[in-house]
Amino acid sequence: xxGLHEYLILSGVLFVIGAVGVLTRSNGLILFMSLELMLxxxxxxxxxxxxxxxxxxxHVFVFLVTxxxxxxxxxxxxIFVSLFRLHRSINVDQMNAMGD
Amino acid sequence: MxxxxxxxxxxxxxxxxxxxxxxxxxxxxxxxxFVKNVAWKWPALxxxxxxxxxxxxxxxxPLAQAEEALWGALRADRFTLFLQVAILLAAxxxxxxxxxxxxxxxxxxxxxxxxxxxxxxxMMVLVSAGDLITMxxxxxxxxxxxxxxxxxxxxxxxxxxxxxxxxxxxxxxxxIFLYGVALxxxxxxxxxxxxxxxxxxxxLLLLGTLLLVIGFLFKVGAAPFHMWVPDVYEGAPxxxxxxxxxxxxxxxxxxxxxxxxxxxxxxxxxLEGILWWLACVTMIxxxxxxxxxxxxxxxxxxxxxxxxxYMLLGLTAVAASGSTDGAAAVLYYLLAYTxxxxxxxxxxxxxxRRAEGGLLFERDWSGIARKHPILGLxxxxxxxxxxxxxxxAGFFGKYSLFRTAIxxxxxxxxxxxxxxxxxxxxxxxxxxxAMYMRPEREPSVPVLESAGRAHAFDGPGxxxxxxxxxxxxxxLSERGAWAARVVVLICVIATxxxxxxxxxxxxxxxxRIMQWAEDAVxxxx
Amino acid sequence: xxxxxxxxxxxLGLALGFVAAILVVGRLVRPRIPELNKEVVYExxxxxxxNAWIQFNFRFYLVAIIFVIFDVEVAFMFPVAAVFRDxxxxxxGMLALAEVLIFVLILFVGLIYxxxxxxxxxxxxxxxxxx
Numbered sequence: 047x048x049g050l051h052e053y054l055i056l057s058g059v060l061f062v063i064g065a066v067g068v069l070t071r072s073n074g075l076i077l078f079m080s081l082e083l084m085l086x087x088x089x090x091x092x093x094x095x096x097x098x099x100x101x102x103x104x105h106v107f108v109f110l111v112t113x114x115x116x117x118x119x120x121x122x123x124x125i126f127v128s129l130f131r132l133h134r135s136i137n138v139d140q141m142n143a144m145g146d
Numbered sequence: 147m148x149x150x151x152x153x154x155x156x157x158x159x160x161x162x163x164x165x166x167x168x169x170x171x172x173x174x175x176x177x178x179x180f181v182k183n184v185a186w187k188w189p190a191l192x193x194x195x196x197x198x199x200x201x202x203x204x205x206x207x208p209l210a211q212a213e214e215a216l217w218g219a220l221r222a223d224r225f226t227l228f229l230q231v232a233i234l235l236a237a238x239x240x241x242x243x244x245x246x247x248x249x250x251x252x253x254x255x256x257x258x259x260x261x262x263x264x265x266x267x268x269m270m271v272l273v274s275a276g277d278l279i280t281m282x283x284x285x286x287x288x289x290x291x292x293x294x295x296x297x298x299x300x301x302x303x304x305x306x307x308x309x310x311x312x313x314x315x316x317x318x319x320x321x322i323f324l325y326g327v328a329l330x331x332x333x334x335x336x337x338x339x340x341x342x343x344x345x346x347x348x349x350l351l352l353l354g355t356l357l358l359v360i361g362f363l364f365k366v367g368a369a370p371f372h373m374w375v376p377d378v379y380e381g382a383p384x385x386x387x388x389x390x391x392x393x394x395x396x397x398x399x400x401x402x403x404x405x406x407x408x409x410x411x412x413x414x415x416x417l418e419g420i421l422w423w424l425a426c427v428t429m430i431x432x433x434x435x436x437x438x439x440x441x442x443x444x445x446x447x448x449x450x451x452x453x454x455x456y457m458l459l460g461l462t463a464v465a466a467s468g469s470t471d472g473a474a475a476v477l478y479y480l481l482a483y484t485x486x487x488x489x490x491x492x493x494x495x496x497x498x499r500r501a502e503g504g505l506l507f508e509r510d511w512s513g514i515a516r517k518h519p520i521l522g523l524x525x526x527x528x529x530x531x532x533x534x535x536x537x538x539a540g541f542f543g544k545y546s547l548f549r550t551a552i553x554x555x556x557x558x559x560x561x562x563x564x565x566x567x568x569x570x571x572x573x574x575x576x577x578x579x580a581m582y583m584r585p586e587r588e589p590s591v592p593v594l595e596s597a598g599r600a601h602a603f604d605g606p607g608x609x610x611x612x613x614x615x616x617x618x619x620x621x622l623s624e625r626g627a628w629a630a631r632v633v634v635l636i637c638v639i640a641t642x643x644x645x646x647x648x649x650x651x652x653x654x655x656x657x658r659i660m661q662w663a664e665d666a667v668x669x670x671x
Numbered sequence: 672x673x674x675x676x677x678x679x680x681x682x683l684g685l686a687l688g689f690v691a692a693i694l695v696v697g698r699l700v701r702p703r704i705p706e707l708n709k710e711v712v713y714e715x716x717x718x719x720x721x722n723a724w725i726q727f728n729f730r731f732y733l734v735a736i737i738f739v740i741f742d743v744e745v746a747f748m749f750p751v752a753a754v755f756r757d758x759x760x761x762x763x764g765m766l767a768l769a770e771v772l773i774f775v776l777i778l779f780v781g782l783i784y785x786x787x788x789x790x791x792x793x794x795x796x797x798x799x800x801x802x
Binding site: 064074087092098104110117126128129132141143 | 318
């Protein structure tokens with residue numbers, strides 16, 4: 047029987063995988079996918095909790111989060127495209143124009 | 147929970163300021179397509195002024211029914227009012243001084259104002275939010291335009307990198323915040339702050355609250371979540387940096403304070419201890435890192451981390467004593483900090499003539515006070531104020547913060563804070579020494595790093611290659627320098643007034659602004 | 672049971688007939704200009720043979736950005752559609768309509784903006800880059 051607990055654990059694991067991905071990967075696009083994974087893990091939490099408690103709010107939150115994630119995707123891609131024109135790479139490890 | 151829809155005319159009064167700023171943004175976006183060569187700062191400033199008037203118009207009007215109609219998603223209390231006015235002011239000053247920043251006023255100028263106005267809308271939503279989802283939306287509406295603003299100088303590698311770093315870490319923080327929202331909602335059954343404050347403390351709720359706190363700490367740039375601050379502040383165009391350092395901080399700290407007081411401060415969560423350590427680490431990390439900086443923008447970035455630490459000290463006092471005096475001191479300090487910082491960054495913009503080239507203050511600013519006596523004097527005043535010496539706003543702000551902390555029994559933390567202040571005076575004085583006591587140096591043309599490293603992308607579908615290859619250093623347009631000078635003047639007056647005003651009476655005497663800050667905090671519920 | 676199967680058969684027949692009809696009509700109507708490029712397997716304008724790890728034209732990314740925005744924002748229409756009847760029944764129909772219209776209007780402002788900036792044209796970049 048798959049209950050609320052399993053879903054919460056799954057979404058927690060997905061969130062942590064996403065977070066580790068953001069912190070360790072150097073390819074811009076993979077980093078970006080990790081960010082999206084984190085948001086989707088949150089969506090899973092919302093849906094699971096909404097189903098469990100019978101509150102409709104959770105589903106509405108998912109809509110909001112999806113739209114926010116899309117806007118974030120658009121801005122992120124735009125920044126990557128802009129950076130790629132200067133750097134010809136989206137490897138985050140090479141971003142060291144600043145500092146001493 | 148099922149909501150009965152009940153629209154009330156008061157809702158318009160509550161929403162009007164945000165609708166005005168958002169509407170002004172959309173107006174400029176559209177009008178720019180049809181009319182060229184217009185000084186778009188005027189419509190933008192007009193929008194901000196109208197929004198300020200609308201906020202102030204509800205000074206004596208309680209909007210309980212409007213809050214009811216919006217299910218408590220937005221709060222119309224004095225706290226909102228205080229912070230919204232401060233944010234609108236910071237945005238207006240940033241826009242004014244951006245007018246003198248050559249690179250922004252030459253190309254695609256309308257979009258800059260659109261983005262600032264949209265971010266301002268997000269901040270106004272954020273500080274008035276009484277609901278975690280509204281807070282999240284406000285946070286994102288604040289962040290997205292700010293990411294783009296950081297990368298506004300598309301041809302500069304530093305600006306682009308700044309945008310990337312802010313984007314990645316900002317989105318990371320938002321995700322953490324959102325996960326906190328989800329867990330808290332699951333545990334408390336509601337996203338409204340009042341309901342969360344009344345909910346039974348379960349492990350899920352505590353975990354969610356911790357995640358929310360981490361999200362906030364990222365946004366205010368407190369250690370150990372401050373690593374993005376120096377790079378982002380350095381790379382972003384200076385007017386954007388001042389906007390981020392002041393308005394964003396006002397909004398994020400405002401929302402954090404509200405969430406703490408209304409929802410998070412509960413006996414079951416050891417928030418006092420956590421805040422104690424955070425304040426301590428943030429002050430020390432910020433000040434020690436600032437000691438070795440040679441770039442003035444990085445120095446101010448670390449100084450802003452340190453100031454976040456002082457403000458966390460005020461919030462620790464709230465957590466420790468249960469009285470809200472600490473939060474009032476934080477509000478006052480935020481306001482003082484806004485003026486000091488906008489003033490300092492504007493002078494940085496004016497003195498760093500070749501925009502991002504001449505910012506190594508010990509070398510480039512050597513003896514510059516003789517050439518620009520008034521700007522030098524203003525910068526010296528802002529440095530003194532940031533260091534917290536009398537007779538400035540910084541002194542009184544720090545004084546009231548430390549006093550509430552001592553009242554709350556945080557003597558050891560205050561000792562650490564005072565020691566930190568002494569350290570910080572050293573690096574602020576370094577700037578003054580460089581400007582006044584070093585010989586004037588021969589002007590040389592600094593090599594613009596980004597121009598050398600930028601190369602056109604010439605593959606299929608290369609976009610406007612010539613646009614990238616020749617990136618002229620963004621220069622200050624002499625014609626528009628008046629706007630920045632006005633900003634400096636306003637900030638000087640405000641810094642002095644906020645510092646002198648209160649001490650005319652007895653020292654703990656309340657200036658009117660301190661009174662407003664206390665009213666604002668008292669109105670939280 | 673048998674009747675259900677017949678349904679499927681009819682549907683299958685219709686679908687096949689439709690495809691065949693389209694192909695025949697297309698053959699009759701279109702001009703015949705044979706060219707080597709047209710024999711190539713269709714891959715959205717990219718060369719189908721060779722390494723898959725090539726640099727994609729970054730117009731694709733821009734189109735993706737624009738698509739994602741307008742595609743997902745429309746998701747907000749679904750909750751409105753779900754409660755629209757209730758609102759009309761309560762007499763709040765015009766208010767709901769006005770709110771949806773404002774939402775669409777804001778999206779429309781964005782559309783006009785990218786349109787007038789020329790970002791909906793595929794060849795804008797190439798033409799400018801060649802100069």
